[in-house]
Amino acid sequence: MSGYQRFTLLENLVERLADLPSIGRKSAQRLAFYLLSAPEAEVEALSNALLQARRGIHPCTICGNHAEGERCGICSDSRRDQSLICVVERPADILAFERLAAFRGVYHVLGGVLSPLDGIGPSEINLQTLFTRCESGVVEIVLALGTHSEGEATSAYILQRLQSKPVKVTRLARGLPAGSDLEFVDEITIRRALEGRVDLAPRG
Amino acid sequence: MSGYQRFTLLENLVERLADLPSIGRKSAQRLAFYLLSAPEAEVEALSNALLQARRGIHPCTICGNHAEGERCGICSDSRRDQSLICVVERPADILAFERLAAFRGVYHVLGGVLSPLDGIGPSEINLQTLFTRCESGVVEIVLALGTHSEGEATSAYILQRLQSKPVKVTRLARGLPAGSDLEFVDEITIRRALEGRVDLAPRG
Numbered sequence: 166m167s168g169y170q171r172f173t174l175l176e177n178l179v180e181r182l183a184d185l186p187s188i189g190r191k192s193a194q195r196l197a198f199y200l201l202s203a204p205e206a207e208v209e210a211l212s213n214a215l216l217q218a219r220r221g222i223h224p225c226t227i228c229g230n231h232a233e234g235e236r237c238g239i240c241s242d243s244r245r246d247q248s249l250i251c252v253v254e255r256p257a258d259i260l261a262f263e264r265l266a267a268f269r270g271v272y273h274v275l276g277g278v279l280s281p282l283d284g285i286g287p288s289e290i291n292l293q294t295l296f297t298r299c300e301s302g303v304v305e306i307v308l309a310l311g312t313h314s315e316g317e318a319t320s321a322y323i324l325q326r327l328q329s330k331p332v333k334v335t336r337l338a339r340g341l342p343a344g345s346d347l348e349f350v351d352e353i354t355i356r357r358a359l360e361g362r363v364d365l366a367p368r369g
Numbered sequence: 370m371s372g373y374q375r376f377t378l379l380e381n382l383v384e385r386l387a388d389l390p391s392i393g394r395k396s397a398q399r400l401a402f403y404l405l406s407a408p409e410a411e412v413e414a415l416s417n418a419l420l421q422a423r424r425g426i427h428p429c430t431i432c433g434n435h436a437e438g439e440r441c442g443i444c445s446d447s448r449r450d451q452s453l454i455c456v457v458e459r460p461a462d463i464l465a466f467e468r469l470a471a472f473r474g475v476y477h478v479l480g481g482v483l484s485p486l487d488g489i490g491p492s493e494i495n496l497q498t499l500f501t502r503c504e505s506g507v508v509e510i511v512l513a514l515g516t517h518s519e520g521e522a523t524s525a526y527i528l529q530r531l532q533s534k535p536v537k538v539t540r541l542a543r544g545l546p547a548g549s550d551l552e553f554v555d556e557i558t559i560r561r562a563l564e565g566r567v568d569l570a571p572r573g
Binding site: 213 | 404419421
């Protein structure tokens with residue numbers, strides 16, 4: 166692209182867009198061309214939205230979720246049950262639960278999972294704040310971490326640390342995902358679904 | 370998402386991202402969450418790149434391509450053949466040619482194609498500047514517009530307007546795209562490929 170080497174502003178924009186997750190170089194180029202011909206006000210609005218969101222949103226001082234003030238919308242909602250805490254890895258996981266509108270408790274965002282190989286130990290994620298929260302009136306914590314080995318290890322660590330405390334620790338059920346065809350379900354999932362099988366007509 | 374209604378900065382960012390072409394609401398949400406946890410400097414760089422590109426890039430005064438100065442990199446490149454002009458619809462089309470590095474001429478960006486139903490007539494696109502360019506030493510113009518009806522109509526209009534001028538007007542060949550399986554090629558393409566068939570061993 167000889168003729169394009171002088172396009173430093175354009176190249177710079179393409180590079181920045183291509184740095185975003187799941188946006189390849191071709192999509193970045195397409196987006197950049199779109200933005201160059203979009204109304205200047207639209208580009209300004211996007212540019213400002215980026216800065217304002219990045220600068221104005223901080224971790225909630227209670228749960229670690231994204232918050233525009235000191236507390237997130239969930240922690241400052243008096244209708245939520247503060248004695249029931251769902252432990253997640255990232256703020257994005259909260260969205261999945263909130264979409265259901267089926268969970269009336271609050272959350273705790275770890276900001277990661279234990280991963281000794283990557284140098285992520287208990288003090289690198291928001292575990293201490295979770296244990297501190299558990300000391301004041303929490304009845305149950307639901308572990309909703311990923312089912313990969315780091316997620317499992319983190320769940321096991323939390324369970325062990327809370328064993329002596331008067332708090333119930335549960336985790337999400339394991340089993341077949343909705344709409345799955347047994348033929349294509351992996352072994353570990355089938356094994357767990359079998360172990361966790363449910364009696365449909367319990368007697369006695 | 371009751372608890373999220375207070376996230377005006379986040380919602381605003383998601384809306385803006387979702388306004389971009391080929392970015393759905395889910396991708397926009399994922400991008401927004403990524404950006405919230407990205408280093409502030411990275412978000413600033415993206416925000417600035419957007420504004421700088423949008424404000425610093427203008428149409429080349431000769432060909433209408435994106436330019437950071439008065440002329441684009443191609444028009445100001447003395448090694449390019451200024452007597453050979455390839456006519457395209459959008460600046461993005463130029464990229465496709467430049468990737469080949471097989472075209473040594475220059476370009477002319479129409480900024481659209483004729484589309485009477487949408488109110489786009491000859492004066493709504495950069496046709497006059499093309500005709501003016503053709504009056505000073507241009508030997509050939511290659512029409513490289515889309516093969517949809519508006520592109521064809523625009524090509525026909527240009528050909529008609531230049532018929533009396535001493536300039537050769539060509540268009541890109543029509544035929545089977547590379548790697549195509551005849552079974553899946555549409556009728557119009559096959560008809561054009563047949564009409565444009567090439568004698569492989571011309572005699573006499």
